Amino acid sequence: MTTAVIIDDEQKGRLALREKIRNYCKGVKIVGEASDGFEGVEIINEYHPDVVFLDIEMPGMDGFEMIQALQEMDFHLIFTTAYDHYAIKAIKYSAFDYLLKPVDIEELKSAVERVNSQSRHVTNQKLDALHKNLQNRPTLGKIAIPTQEGLLFFNTLEIIHLEAQSNYTMIYFEDYPKLLASRTLKDFEDLLPSENFYRTHHSHIINLHYIRRYLRGDGGQIELQNKNFVPLSRRKKKEFLNIINQGW
Numbered sequence: 001m002t003t004a005v006i007i008d009d010e011q012k013g014r015l016a017l018r019e020k021i022r023n024y025c026k027g028v029k030i031v032g033e034a035s036d037g038f039e040g041v042e043i044i045n046e047y048h049p050d051v052v053f054l055d056i057e058m059p060g061m062d063g064f065e066m067i068q069a070l071q072e073m074d075f076h077l078i079f080t081t082a083y084d085h086y087a088i089k090a091i092k093y094s095a096f097d098y099l100l101k102p103v104d105i106e107e108l109k110s111a112v113e114r115v116n117s118q119s120r121h122v123t124n125q126k127l128d129a130l131h132k133n134l135q136n137r138p139t140l141g142k143i144a145i146p147t148q149e150g151l152l153f154f155n156t157l158e159i160i161h162l163e164a165q166s167n168y169t170m171i172y173f174e175d176y177p178k179l180l181a182s183r184t185l186k187d188f189e190d191l192l193p194s195e196n197f198y199r200t201h202h203s204h205i206i207n208l209h210y211i212r213r214y215l216r217g218d219g220g221q222i223e224l225q226n227k228n229f230v231p232l233s234r235r236k237k238k239e240f241l242n243i244i245n246q247g248w
Helices: 011-024 037-047 063-069 086-093 105-116 120-135 185-191 234-245
Strands: 002-007 028-034 051-055 076-081 097-100 142-147 150-155 159-165 168-173 179-181 197-201 204-207 211-215 221-224 229-231
Touching: 002 011, 002 037, 011 028, 011 105, 028 037, 037 051, 037 063, 051 063, 063 120, 076 086, 076 105, 076 120, 086 097, 086 120, 086 142, 086 185, 097 105, 120 142, 120 150, 142 179, 159 185, 168 185, 185 197, 185 204, 197 229, 197 234, 204 229, 211 234
Parallel strands: 002 028, 002 051, 051 076, 076 097
Antiparallel strands: 142 150, 159 168, 159 204, 168 179, 197 204, 211 221, 221 229
8 A cells, every 4th residue: 555645735625636546546545634834744754655745835835845844755756736837847857747736537547656666766866856957947957867777867958869769769968878768759849948959850859059060951961969960851941940040
């Protein structure tokens, strides 16, 4: 049985989430609830849960401040929020799950399944990435990349090129061996900042800072600093050249 606590300043929010977990996540047992960050610290230290459902917006001590007040974080963390705001992208970058209120049942079940398949000891690494990204917004730098071996954390500036490999993505770095990520190219397109990364082709995304030269053609080819060549689709040619000419 997976033990869990709910930390949310709204009683209706706690009740709704508690009932959905009881009805649809049979392997999860709620062992405690808290109405603010201060109480949250106390129940986490008391119950040592496997999973913490944490509201971001709370008066007095919000979810992020509560995390910083904890001495140990040996648990999975799922954020809950009523607002799709700036923090969501930072949370995604750090590979945490989050649930938008009102909580969708299928998203809840998927989030619980994902945390059960991961080691909770990686929470500290994910929190470190989240903390750095929140400090550096709007430019998010630290991204968690899921691989078959687990999560690996990189600065986005280190990524040169991403290439679709069916439902996986091959990622090429400046000073690190290429790796296969268990996430689609579309996932990365939605996540990576569009001011730095550009999808040149249905199978390729490049970091614009690593362009070496453009070779003309029907669509053309782009040579990157690592001497790899990436195709540019014909329909993307005009847009790409406009971006380059504007100095992006």
